[in-house]
Amino acid sequence: MRIEVDQEKCTGCGSCMEICPKGYRIWKKNSEGKAEIKDLTLCHVCTLCASKCRADAIKIMRDANEQKENEIKQENL
Numbered sequence: 001m002r003i004e005v006d007q008e009k010c011t012g013c014g015s016c017m018e019i020c021p022k023g024y025r026i027w028k029k030n031s032e033g034k035a036e037i038k039d040l041t042l043c044h045v046c047t048l049c050a051s052k053c054r055a056d057a058i059k060i061m062r063d064a065n066e067q068k069e070n071e072i073k074q075e076n077l
């Protein structure tokens with residue numbers, strides 16, 4: 001899983017890190033005051049950060065294997 005922040009779109013409002021349950025343990029502001037991922041270890045993919053971003057700057061991507069696993073799990077339900 002990856003989270004990408006489009007630095008062109010990010011306004012540095014800070015909403016993503018404020019809404020994130022793990023806050024500044026995952027997020028940081030870079031030297032331009034824009035949002036950057038520090039460490040995704042604690043991320044549980046709640047997607048709150050992306051839904052809160054009014055600039056539509058956050059993309060959450062699952063990698064291909066993880067997507068496949070989810071599909072298999074759903075088929076087995």
Ligand code: SF4
Pocket residue numbers: 005009010011012013014015016017034035052053054055056057058
């Ligand atoms: S909510 Fe969006 S615009 Fe605001 S700091 Fe986070 S990524 Fe940037």
Ligand code: SF4
Pocket residue numbers: 003019020021022023026042043044045046047048049050
């Ligand atoms: S998906 Fe949830 S836990 Fe992960 S960075 Fe975004 S708000 Fe934080």
